[in-house]
Amino acid sequence: MRVSDKQSGNGRSQNGRDRSDPEAFRWGRKAGQVVRGRLAGPGPHGLYWVVVAGHRLLARLEHEPASGRELIFRIERLEPELLLKDITPPPSSRSDPALFLSALTEARSRFEHRLADDAPPSAPPLDLTGARRRFLAWLTADPAARADFDAVAALCAVAGDFLPRTEGRLAYVPWVFPGLAQSELLAARLSAGQGGPAWTLRVFGRLAGEGLVAVLASWRPGRAACRLMLERMDAAEAVTAVLSRVRFGRAVLAPAWLSVGPLPAEYASGFVARLLAGSGRPFTGLRLRV
Known part of the structure; x- marks a missing residue:
């Protein structure tokens, strides 16, 4: 997924729930690191809110999402844009x-x-x-x-x-x-x-x-x-x-x-x-x- 710096509405709300903050996510992380996340729900402009390692990010998804599911990501790169790849194991007869x-x-x-x-x-x-x-x-x-x-x-x-x-x-x-x-x-x-x-x-x-x-x-x-x-x-x-x-x-x-x-x-x-x-x-x- 590609993380967006866009904000929904006219700016950041008091609790910060409407702002994508990839800079905070980048801090202390490196390419190749594995992080866990989940889909939180739809956002503005056709984007989706994703919570990854505790950070709420606004992301463009390549596939239709299902809110609330836990996913596993590998950090592909941090610059010039933040790119995470989903490496969640495929569903199997033991999980689906x-x-x-x-x-x-x-x-x-x-x-x-x-x-x-x-x-x-x-x-x-x-x-x-x-x-x-x-x-x-x-x-x-x-x-x-x-x-x-x-x-x-x-x-x-x-x-x-x-x-x-x-x-x-x-x-x-x-x-x-x-x-x-x-x-x-x-x-x-x-x-x-x-x-x-x-x-x-x-x-x-x-x-x-x-x-x-x-x-x-x-x-x-x-x-x-x-x-x-x-x-x-x-x-x-x-x-x-x-x-x-x-x-x-x-x-x-x-x-x-x-x-x-x-x-x-x-x-x-x-x-x-x-x-x-x-x-x-x-x-x-x-x-x-x-």
Whole structure:
């Protein structure tokens, strides 16, 4: 960015907030030094206020800015004009929610290309313990599949940087329901102070014939309950039949169906995408000419 000596209005205000003062910034600094800054907001004459190392500067930006984001600059030169170059690291799946979601979708797709077509589900109970055991045995026998699965698991671990703890922990469970693609599981444990002991589970994914499905389940000692939301309501009978009894460990659960209804539009991209929709995205890649 290039720093301007222009003032807004008719001069400097009493608190000095309307004046760009590159001379004060130059004092004691040299080319090559790295400084931190942020965009403060729009200024006069198409310029923008930028706070760098505590100094408020009026700058001409080469890209559209986003106010309030922290940026890292290297001083390119101090004379005849002050020139700072933005060297903020580019956003990544560990820092940008949109890139994280894209990477997660791509990683799941890459892994699911390795999965064989699932046979139709057997008669209830749906054996989750057996399905998980067979899935892990298959991964052990196929190192390439294991590597792709581990890549998805690593991204799920990153989700904790974006999702509120109260929303639960994200897991990838392709074995949880036959044929469920792009699956996501959010699991949260409720303590005694939260009305527990109990667990809440939210499962989302796509079935080849039935379309998008979402299950909201809760478990308390002696009771399991579910809410089912479907893209295609004509698939409700088939899906509820498979889930009518579920084996987990030695227990066989028969969940009570609290509701079965259409999938709301806001859940069409899954639970995680909806939660990330409100996350702020870092702005990078800015070159400032002051």
